[in-house]
Amino acid sequence: MKLERLLSIIYRLLNHEVVSAAELADRYGVSQRTIYRDIEAICAAGIPVVSYQGANGGYGIMKEYKMDKSLLGSDDIASLITLLDSASTVFQDERAQETIQRLKTVQTDNGRAPSLRMDLGSWRAYVALLRAIRASINAGRVVRFRYMNAKDEHQDRTVEPVSLVMKYGTWYLYGYCRTRRDYRVFKLTRMSELAELPDVFEPHPETRMDEMFPGGGFGHEQVEHAVIRFAAGSSARVLDEFYVDEKTFHEDGTLTLTIVEPIDAEWLIEKLLCFGEYAVVLEPPSLRQRMKKKIAAMLGRYEEV
Template sequence: MKLERLISMIYMLLNHEILSASELADKYKVSQRTIYRDIDAICAAGIPIVSYQGVNGGYGIVEEYKMDRSLLGSYDVGSLITVLQGMSTVFRDDKAMETVRKLQTIQQENGMPSLSLDIENRRLNNKELRSIRSAITSKHIVRFDYIDAKNDRTSRKIEPASLMYKNQSWYVYGFCLSRQDYREFKLSRIVELAVLPETFSRVHNVRPQEGMPDWSLRPEPAKVVVHFLPNALAKALDVFMGADKTFNEDGSLTLTLNIGDASHTEWLMSLVLGFGDRAVILEPPELRERFEAKLRSMLGRYEA
């Protein structure tokens, strides 16, 4: 604990001009006498700390000893700090925050950052996310039940290799002991997660690069047109960010989407259903028919 405090104090002093003993004592929840002993220990390690007298006095590190700010540009440092702060928010990662403090010692601008990153997903159990990351670091096997895209539930044990954040969702990638191959699992579909006491020694390489897709085998993209009432504008823009937009004179909105496969539109119909009577599919006619059939089937379940 003392060593961690000493290291943290060094970076605190590198990141500030002058810090008083009382400030450091409050920060680390120790007495000022302990801070004096820590300062002596840091000096004994060869780090040149200077004592400043007066009302605004305290301790600081001589300027010549601090890291050369020209090693990284302000854009580089700011980008790294943004990413690490976003990661530490999700994982409560003290090591990441220590790295942030190191980078802040060479940050040339202390004003409002031009970019912030919040990757925390409040719909997800962050405790499970942190458990998986801990298992990756400690090389412990993870067990869980998984609901796949076909709604089948299977029990899995994996050697977790990495966590990935893509398309606003978290995934864990690892070696599945049930399938004896590498698999990717969406965290929102994982239930009854448990980190087992068993460890693994296998070295997992970076995820292999997927081959270039054969575009000739892909179906022709289909154009879908959806109309939204004025009281659904904000939600429609949030859900369908990449669509072509047409704002109508009556305040309504018409969105045109290009989807990859017209035969697999269950996801789209589910999204449109979330708007209730505030949205209607205009094109193509066959999708309108499938959507109408789905609505009739839903009504039939209530009439039974």
């Protein structure tokens, strides 16, 4: 596409002092004569392209025309580039790549390593699903898929996809479920047999994050607070799983965790069971009882051992 090539050439000229016609022709797979015409079109649009003669000659844009690099701090720009680059790697987003090129026009090279890195590799197991859903969102097309709910029931859902949300370390699809005639949140790991339908739907109004995940996003019974004692040797794992919660370290190596915000009881129980004998619920009594019942049920499966 000529327009896309022209825009890309402009960003490349903004990011480099001098670029030769041969380099541009090779990059875009066209002849140098086509590049000459492209440069004329860019100049006709009011962008001051300067021609430099000589062995190292080529084209560049007047320095006075380039954006002031002081508008954003170098760390801010580097962070934005890193985040966009990570997302574009997963979604193969050409628009994000174009935005990166724009940001690079105002980036100052300070010679330091990036202060922020992000690797989305942990989501590559279902990257095809992420790309397919986002394509349907951008196209405004309805999707259908099989979904397993919290009761292990498989159901067919027809959804008008609104947005992909990464929350609680997991990707979710938020959309209007035609099956339930209401907005719903779907965990991507529970989706299968995704298919895009020919139906086109009208864009949905912007939705706040708390509306997508009412009550914390789990939909189970919550406990208002919890106090858990962890045995010596488990503190590092506790920090990994409960970093933001209040923790008290004791001289004997044990640790007391206090959760003062409402939290999903089932999620907390499953998380604590991963600690085995290293975790003991002290409060509230109702949570202790639920833990005891869960452990008894687990022991019941090993009666014949």
